Amino acid sequence: MMHLYSPSSLLFATLAWGCIRDHAFHRPRSLVKRQSTPLVPLTTDEAILANSFDNNTLNDWNYYYTHGAHLAGTNRTMAQWTADRWSENGFQARLDEYQTFLNYPVSHSLSLTYPNGSVFKASLEEAVLAEDETTSYPNRIPTFNGYSFTGNATAEYVYVGRGQVADFEALVSLNVPLEGKIALAKYGGPFRGLKVKNAALYKMIGCVLFTDPGDDGNITVANGYAAYPDGPARNPTSVQRGSVQFLSTYPGDPTTPGYPSKQDSPRADISSVVPSIPSLPISYVEAIPLLRALDGFGTPGSQVNRTNWVGALNVSYSTGPAPGAMLSMSNVMRDAITPIWDAVGIINGTTQDEVLVLGNHRDAWIVGGAADPNSGSAIMVELSKAFGKLLATGWKPRRTIVLCSWDAEEYGLVGSTEWVEEHINWLTESTIAYLNIDVGVSGKSPGISSTPEIRTIATNIMKKVLWPTMPNETLYDAWFAESDGEVGTLGSGSDYTSFLHNGISSIDMGADQGVDDPVYHYHSSNYDSYHWMSTYGDPGYQYHKAMGQYLSLLAYHLATDEVIPYDLPAYTIALQSYYDELLATINSTSKTLDTSELAAAISQFATSANEVMALMDQAVSTNDAALKTVVNHKFRDFQRGFTSAGGLPDREFFKHVVNAPGIDTGYAPTTFPGITEAVEAGNFELAAEWVGRTSLGIRRAADILKT
Numbered sequence: 001m002m003h004l005y006s007p008s009s010l011l012f013a014t015l016a017w018g019c020i021r022d023h024a025f026h027r028p029r030s031l032v033k034r035q036s037t038p039l040v041p042l043t044t045d046e047a048i049l050a051n052s053f054d055n056n057t058l059n060d061w062n063y064y065y066t067h068g069a070h071l072a073g074t075n076r077t078m079a080q081w082t083a084d085r086w087s088e089n090g091f092q093a094r095l096d097e098y099q100t101f102l103n104y105p106v107s108h109s110l111s112l113t114y115p116n117g118s119v120f121k122a123s124l125e126e127a128v129l130a131e132d133e134t135t136s137y138p139n140r141i142p143t144f145n146g147y148s149f150t151g152n153a154t155a156e157y158v159y160v161g162r163g164q165v166a167d168f169e170a171l172v173s174l175n176v177p178l179e180g181k182i183a184l185a186k187y188g189g190p191f192r193g194l195k196v197k198n199a200a201l202y203k204m205i206g207c208v209l210f211t212d213p214g215d216d217g218n219i220t221v222a223n224g225y226a227a228y229p230d231g232p233a234r235n236p237t238s239v240q241r242g243s244v245q246f247l248s249t250y251p252g253d254p255t256t257p258g259y260p261s262k263q264d265s266p267r268a269d270i271s272s273v274v275p276s277i278p279s280l281p282i283s284y285v286e287a288i289p290l291l292r293a294l295d296g297f298g299t300p301g302s303q304v305n306r307t308n309w310v311g312a313l314n315v316s317y318s319t320g321p322a323p324g325a326m327l328s329m330s331n332v333m334r335d336a337i338t339p340i341w342d343a344v345g346i347i348n349g350t351t352q353d354e355v356l357v358l359g360n361h362r363d364a365w366i367v368g369g370a371a372d373p374n375s376g377s378a379i380m381v382e383l384s385k386a387f388g389k390l391l392a393t394g395w396k397p398r399r400t401i402v403l404c405s406w407d408a409e410e411y412g413l414v415g416s417t418e419w420v421e422e423h424i425n426w427l428t429e430s431t432i433a434y435l436n437i438d439v440g441v442s443g444k445s446p447g448i449s450s451t452p453e454i455r456t457i458a459t460n461i462m463k464k465v466l467w468p469t470m471p472n473e474t475l476y477d478a479w480f481a482e483s484d485g486e487v488g489t490l491g492s493g494s495d496y497t498s499f500l501h502n503g504i505s506s507i508d509m510g511a512d513q514g515v516d517d518p519v520y521h522y523h524s525s526n527y528d529s530y531h532w533m534s535t536y537g538d539p540g541y542q543y544h545k546a547m548g549q550y551l552s553l554l555a556y557h558l559a560t561d562e563v564i565p566y567d568l569p570a571y572t573i574a575l576q577s578y579y580d581e582l583l584a585t586i587n588s589t590s591k592t593l594d595t596s597e598l599a600a601a602i603s604q605f606a607t608s609a610n611e612v613m614a615l616m617d618q619a620v621s622t623n624d625a626a627l628k629t630v631v632n633h634k635f636r637d638f639q640r641g642f643t644s645a646g647g648l649p650d651r652e653f654f655k656h657v658v659n660a661p662g663i664d665t666g667y668a669p670t671t672f673p674g675i676t677e678a679v680e681a682g683n684f685e686l687a688a689e690w691v692g693r694t695s696l697g698i699r700r701a702a703d704i705l706k707t
């Protein structure tokens, strides 16, 4: 379930943070009235960490990352620079290299020939701005889709809304011809690769993707705001680049499923996980003539009866096709097996069989990336400095801390997936949690998504950090106002995916664009720039500081507390709510499904969760070190049980039986995915099988927790 902001929306239960994601607006903050939570005082160690964060150095790091091209696999210097900073601050740092399949843009074109023979030729360029120095860098890379198909297409075209299967089904029921046509799809909602996948499924021969200002919240030109760089509204020429891999089927290097990409690795056929038709992303200013040429043809948007079909441009969003209006597109890519570099920095813990991993990707769709991902990268450098100060006092973490700077996330979580595949045995033996920060700051609206056991500590730590919006406001207050206290469920869209689907507790965090914040030009290589960040996104770098303090304090507790601060009954509550949702989904069909085995498994989990908390209390009250270790290992390992039942149907990579990205959403999660998606597809035989497999996974997790 992805959602667009609407004033009547009350609660968004799930948010998908991360860079290849859609953003979801929350309700305006003014609607929320609550008492402020007092700032919880910091311990000495916490104060050393928090006080180390300096907005000026955060600005310096963000400046560095945003003044050189760093498309995946193109900037080893930047990887080494990151490792060197971590190394200076006391981490043992190295680069891990993989030989991955990527493709790079060579040439492209798009033109519309009207029935009268006149031609509109799209520039496919973002405007160069005098105010923003990196927009004119000579090595800036064209607007394109990563992993896109090399090919040409010339045909009439159809507007397909957000490009979900349900959108195409609506067109089929309206008798709009699809076969042999080109799809014009609006960004937003599902992951872009799935729009292209679905277009091909309906026998269309190309796909053009456009950004619509209807997804920008209040800060639009139509509402009287000037466009960037003169004001906070979207620059009309901004283009959302991005990968078109089929993220919900397989992330990572598509040529090496399940194993790391090395020089001599066998290479698999990739046709089932990347598109077989060409695609191009365009700006809204270049989408207007394409949409307008469809006005009056097919069914007007207002009568298609699909949510989010109509955007904010002055057109009718008619389906078309317009007879004789022809699009002609060409997309040429260069395939490469090419090195990528993950930087890795380690501080050994005193207990090395317990490991905490923190990660942020480094690659961007070229020079900029001020928010995505290098707000997070700047925070990670500053965090290493903060831990360096703590090390200087003689402090040692109980658990090993590992920092990772991933390459090639943008193409499909490639750097993290290959690294997890290489280190899988060590990771599943030792990792207690993975903390992800991708877009650390693109606005003022903080959010987290996580596995349930980590939510109590993650929200409590928010009470220790001041949020810059109002004097004395805590991060907790700001987050609560935006989310109503709901932590999101993880779908996909950033580097936690490989960790989660190998049964590792995970959290993703970031401050996103709120409905009244300056428009963040997601995946625009020209305008997700240092100039935008320092003028509109986070002038003063105070939000970077607050997010960095938060991540550091959370990492500190997970690495240092004698007992890992997990809340297992919170997992039970989540399972019960997912169970209720499943019953409602089943209930909305005309069939029945016996879910008693699942109910019994959840109840068994509840018992084990309560037992392990009692054991934890006993370990603490008796100060029994051996018992604490027993509890810590149960906390570390229980999630592995959820992934023990084999991969999900037709997508072996995704192994977690409790949550996964929806097969037709890519970003947004589905809970009990094996069962829910089979029910939604009307395959009750498969659903029954997955009641069994899901229950098995939950029982395995319960067995690990059992005392």
Ligand SMILES: *[C@@H]1O[C@H](CO)[C@@H](O)[C@H](O)[C@H]1NC(C)=O
Pocket (backbone or CB within 6 Å): 007, 028, 218, 515, 516
């Ligand atoms: C933003 O839009 C919402 C919904 O239309 C409205 O309630 C709110 O007042 C707007 N805020 C501003 C600052 O315009």
Ligand SMILES: *[C@@H]1O[C@H](CO)[C@@H](O)[C@H](O)[C@H]1NC(C)=O
Pocket (backbone or CB within 6 Å): 064, 065, 066, 067, 068, 069, 070, 074, 075, 077, 078
């Ligand atoms: C790599 O990034 C750095 C820092 O932004 C930049 O100075 C350098 O020119 C980039 N290297 C290449 C090859 O683009």
Ligand SMILES: *[C@@H]1O[C@H](CO)[C@@H](O)[C@H](O)[C@H]1NC(C)=O
Pocket (backbone or CB within 6 Å): 114, 116, 117, 118
């Ligand atoms: C052809 O049609 C387009 C779109 O309606 C219009 O903008 C253009 O002026 C027309 N050209 C000629 C030569 O009539």
Ligand SMILES: *[C@@H]1O[C@H](CO)[C@@H](O)[C@H](O)[C@H]1NC(C)=O
Pocket (backbone or CB within 6 Å): 174, 299, 303, 304, 305
């Ligand atoms: C859409 O819904 C409206 C009213 O709810 C109805 O009049 C119209 O026929 C519907 N259109 C289609 C294409 O189903």
Ligand SMILES: *[C@@H]1O[C@H](CO)[C@@H](O)[C@H](O)[C@H]1NC(C)=O
Pocket (backbone or CB within 6 Å): 314
């Ligand atoms: C919308 O477009 C129509 C022509 O299609 C034009 O008459 C009208 O003035 C436009 N409205 C705005 C607000 O630009």
Ligand SMILES: *[C@@H]1O[C@H](CO)[C@@H](O)[C@H](O)[C@H]1NC(C)=O
Pocket (backbone or CB within 6 Å): 109, 151, 152, 329, 330
């Ligand atoms: C594809 O289109 C481009 C640009 O119009 C053209 O140069 C190229 O020859 C075309 N390729 C094929 C195979 O038709």
Ligand SMILES: *[C@@H]1O[C@H](CO)[C@@H](O)[C@H](O)[C@H]1NC(C)=O
Pocket (backbone or CB within 6 Å): 092, 348, 352
């Ligand atoms: C950390 O421990 C590993 C073995 O677990 C060892 O190889 C490495 O040298 C240690 N690093 C430091 C800085 O002590």
Ligand SMILES: *[C@@H]1O[C@H](CO)[C@@H](O)[C@H](O)[C@H]1NC(C)=O
Pocket (backbone or CB within 6 Å): 471, 472
């Ligand atoms: C913020 O909190 C401090 C300490 O409690 C207090 O002295 C100060 O008056 C508060 N400032 C505002 C603007 O509320």
Ligand SMILES: *[C@@H]1O[C@H](CO)[C@@H](O)[C@H](O)[C@H]1NC(C)=O
Pocket (backbone or CB within 6 Å): 055, 056, 059, 539, 540, 541
């Ligand atoms: C850092 O914050 C101070 C105010 O606290 C401000 O004066 C300074 O300009 C900020 N630095 C940057 C680089 O934004």
Ligand SMILES: *[C@@H]1O[C@H](CO)[C@@H](O)[C@H](O)[C@H]1NC(C)=O
Pocket (backbone or CB within 6 Å): 583, 584, 587
């Ligand atoms: C199933 O649907 C019926 C009718 O819509 C409703 O009364 C009942 O409460 C639903 N049960 C569940 C478990 O959602």
Ligand SMILES: [Zn+2]
Pocket (backbone or CB within 6 Å): 018, 019, 020, 361, 372, 373, 409, 438, 439
């Ligand atoms: Zn990102």
